Amino acid sequence: MSEPNIYQPFLMRIDKITEEAPLVKTFKLVFVNDEEGKKFQFKAGQFGEYSVFGEGECTLCIASPPTRPGYIECTFRQAGRVTGALAGKEEGEIIGFRGPYGNTFPLEQWQGKNLLFIAGGIALPPLRCVIWNALDLRDRFKEITVIYGARSVADLVYKQELEEWAKRGDLKILTTVDPGGETPDWKGEIGFVPAVLEKADPICENTVALVCGPPIMIKLTLPVLAKLGFSPENTFTTLENRMKCGIGKCGHCMVGKYFVCKDGPVFTLAQLNQLPPEY
Amino acid sequence: MIIEKKLLKQDSVEKLFAKLKADGRRILAPKAQGDEIFFEQVASASEMAKDYIQTTLSPKGAVFPRVEALFRYQMEGKDVKIENNSEPQPTVIFGLRPCDAASFAILNSVFSWDYQDSQFKSRLAQTAAITVSCSRADEYCFCTSVGGSPGDTKGSDILLTRIGSGDYLAEILTEKGKAMVTLAPELFAEAPSEDKEKYLAKVPVKFDLKKLTEKLPEAFNNNELWMEQSLRCLGCGACAFVCPACVCFDIQDESKRESGVRLRCWDSCGFSLFTAHTSGHNPRPVQSQRWRQRVMHKFSYFNDRQKYLGCVGCGRCSRKCPADMNLLEHLKAIAEAR
Ligand SMILES: Cc1cc2nc3c(=O)[nH]c(=O)nc-3n(C[C@H](O)[C@H](O)[C@H](O)COP(=O)(O)OP(=O)(O)OC[C@H]3O[C@@H](n4cnc5c(N)ncnc54)[C@H](O)[C@@H]3O)c2cc1C
Ligand code: SF4
Ligand code: SF4
Ligand code: FES
Numbered sequence: 001m002s003e004p005n006i007y008q009p010f011l012m013r014i015d016k017i018t019e020e021a022p023l024v025k026t027f028k029l030v031f032v033n034d035e036e037g038k039k040f041q042f043k044a045g046q047f048g049e050y051s052v053f054g055e056g057e058c059t060l061c062i063a064s065p066p067t068r069p070g071y072i073e074c075t076f077r078q079a080g081r082v083t084g085a086l087a088g089k090e091e092g093e094i095i096g097f098r099g100p101y102g103n104t105f106p107l108e109q110w111q112g113k114n115l116l117f118i119a120g121g122i123a124l125p126p127l128r129c130v131i132w133n134a135l136d137l138r139d140r141f142k143e144i145t146v147i148y149g150a151r152s153v154a155d156l157v158y159k160q161e162l163e164e165w166a167k168r169g170d171l172k173i174l175t176t177v178d179p180g181g182e183t184p185d186w187k188g189e190i191g192f193v194p195a196v197l198e199k200a201d202p203i204c205e206n207t208v209a210l211v212c213g214p215p216i217m218i219k220l221t222l223p224v225l226a227k228l229g230f231s232p233e234n235t236f237t238t239l240e241n242r243m244k245c246g247i248g249k250c251g252h253c254m255v256g257k258y259f260v261c262k263d264g265p266v267f268t269l270a271q272l273n274q275l276p277p278e279y
Numbered sequence: 280m281i282i283e284k285k286l287l288k289q290d291s292v293e294k295l296f297a298k299l300k301a302d303g304r305r306i307l308a309p310k311a312q313g314d315e316i317f318f319e320q321v322a323s324a325s326e327m328a329k330d331y332i333q334t335t336l337s338p339k340g341a342v343f344p345r346v347e348a349l350f351r352y353q354m355e356g357k358d359v360k361i362e363n364n365s366e367p368q369p370t371v372i373f374g375l376r377p378c379d380a381a382s383f384a385i386l387n388s389v390f391s392w393d394y395q396d397s398q399f400k401s402r403l404a405q406t407a408a409i410t411v412s413c414s415r416a417d418e419y420c421f422c423t424s425v426g427g428s429p430g431d432t433k434g435s436d437i438l439l440t441r442i443g444s445g446d447y448l449a450e451i452l453t454e455k456g457k458a459m460v461t462l463a464p465e466l467f468a469e470a471p472s473e474d475k476e477k478y479l480a481k482v483p484v485k486f487d488l489k490k491l492t493e494k495l496p497e498a499f500n501n502n503e504l505w506m507e508q509s510l511r512c513l514g515c516g517a518c519a520f521v522c523p524a525c526v527c528f529d530i531q532d533e534s535k536r537e538s539g540v541r542l543r544c545w546d547s548c549g550f551s552l553f554t555a556h557t558s559g560h561n562p563r564p565v566q567s568q569r570w571r572q573r574v575m576h577k578f579s580y581f582n583d584r585q586k587y588l589g590c591v592g593c594g595r596c597s598r599k600c601p602a603d604m605n606l607l608e609h610l611k612a613i614a615e616a617r
Binding site for chain 1: 349354358361363395396499528530541554562580583
């Protein structure tokens with residue numbers, strides 16, 4: 001066939017595996033074919049279809065920043081068939097990846113702005129990509145604030161990076177765990193993300209807010225952001241839907257006439273307000 | 280768009296098949312299996328079903344198979360080798376209806392917007408359609424309500440219309456059609472001066488498409504409407520399976536030890552699992568929402584995004600629904616609602 005097969009994945013070698021939390025791992029993936037790796041480009045917010053040959057494909061965001069070429073990372077929770085099979089893979093083994101797919105966070109438009117990141121649980125990966133992207137281009141942005149919460153200390157992902165970020169002087173980070181989820185030596189906040197956000201009282205002028213987390217956290221966080229003065233146009237989040245193709249063909253991810261895989265996964269709150277509440 | 284008109288004698292069809300086969304093409308034609316009729320590979324025109332209004336399954340499978348390999352893979356130690364499909368065999372579909380022929384453009388609009396689906400495109404490029412226009416229709420047919428007609432030429436390479444003598448008036452419509460004629464020019468005689476219209480089925484327009492498409496965005500929020508319309512729906516997916524214009528698909532792996540295949544299979548928005556998240560959350564938890572998605576996708580979203588309707592009015596979904604859901608009646612009800 002004259003044109004390339006759009007369903008054929010890149011072959012990726014698992015270079016490094018990090019255990020993040022119970023059932024959560026990060027894979028660092030490098031291209032088996034150097035040439036493919038050199039040509040590969042993506043932007044913050046995009047995702048891909050990761051595959052275990054013999055088991056199938058699953059949709060995961062690219063959790064590493066585009067400012068660090070040559071590899072990609074994904075962080076996943078072992079949830080079902082494919083993520084279960086991924087979890088069984090070892091360093092050196094080969095998996096498939098096709099992408100990058102979907103739209104992106106408009107970082108170019110955010111030059112000179114403050115960035116406020118709000119994440120809950122396993123939903124830090126998509127924001128971690130943007131955080132590193134912004135830190136790698138630190139002088140383009142003003143204040144960077146990260147508010148991240150999980151059920152318990154064990155459930156926090158990227159623990160090493162959280163410590164690393166806390167030590168840097170150029171971003172403000174607040175980590176919190178649900179009441180009862182703390183350990184004796186826990187030095188962070190205790191409480192739910194919306195409450196911690198309200199207490200932190202970040203300024204809304206010249207600031208964009210990025211929110212990713214479980215539906216309940218998002219639901220309770222959005223009113224707080226509105227109260228703090230954030231407009232729907234300056235509030236960004238990502239949507240998840242069951243996906244198969246990732247490229248606007250299979251029909252699985254539709255919300256009204258939109259494909260989450262093509263028109264998303266990144267949406268502003270203003271855009272979400274235009275979508276039907278159920279579809 | 281008609282390149283030329285010719286006459287194809289009834290008994291020349293067999294000879295045409297022989298020429299097409301000699302040219303290395305596979306011929307798919309309607310073949311009876313009990314009461315059902317399917318497009319199957321035939322060696323001779325005599326194998327074809329004699330009389331049918333519409334086949335059970337559409338000819339969609341010729342360009343978008345029910346199950347197809349996207350690629351094969353082989354594990355070698357820690358390495359993986361991927362093998363892509365070879366070029367598809369040139370294929371002639373004979374005896375499809377004008378509504379079926381019109382559906383290829385709909386499928387193509389999905390497979391070749393943005394990312395180009397090379398496998399679909401090369402199948403389509405290798406496929407030629409010799410359509411036979413409809414001399415009969417039934418109460419399920421509504422091509423004329425969605426922009427088609429029993430003698431419509433859209434999507435066909437050659438359109439045959441059976442005239443009084445039993446021979447076919449042949450309209451050669453495309454370069455692909457011309458290439459087939461060139462294989463056997465002696466079979467295509469000078470066309471009589473007859474008009475095909477009088478041999479065509481009469482299919483009255485059954486609803487106002489403009490009204491339907493205008494009303495759908497509003498009707499979206501009318502939960503009662505969708506509940507009522509879908510009460511009988513079992514969510515079996517048969518309607519999508521027989522539909523020439525349904526494109527939704529699933530991707531699954533099948534493997535035996537070190538080797539396997541990544542498959543694409545037809546799927547249906549009528550299934551509850553179609554949207555089920557791994558967490559158990561399902562954004563479309565009830566059948567009325569799935570029915571709504573089917574109607575909205577075909578007659579509103581598709582229209583908006585792809586500039587096509589997702590339906591050619593072939594009536595198959597209603598003929599085959601085990602619960603006797605009638606799409607046409609439901610569309611009429613929406614278009615005529617005040
Ligand atoms: C844009 C996006 C980004 C995401 N990013 C992340 C991320 O960074 N990290 C993360 O952890 N998660 C992420 N997710 C969620 C992630 O995609 C799912 O958790 C993952 O797909 C689960 O796959 P699984 O195979 O393990 O689950 P399963 O539920 O076992 O299966 C999923 C697939 O298996 C097949 N399947 C299973 N059961 C059935 C059945 N009964 N009938 C038919 N088919 C079946 C289907 O092909 C199905 O799609 C993201 C999702 C989206 C949409
Ligand atoms: S064929 Fe009938 S019962 Fe089955 S999903 Fe379609 S409308 Fe529902
Ligand atoms: S929706 Fe029904 S009538 Fe329309 S093309 Fe599909 S099967 Fe035919
Ligand atoms: S995942 Fe297939 S259309 Fe979006």
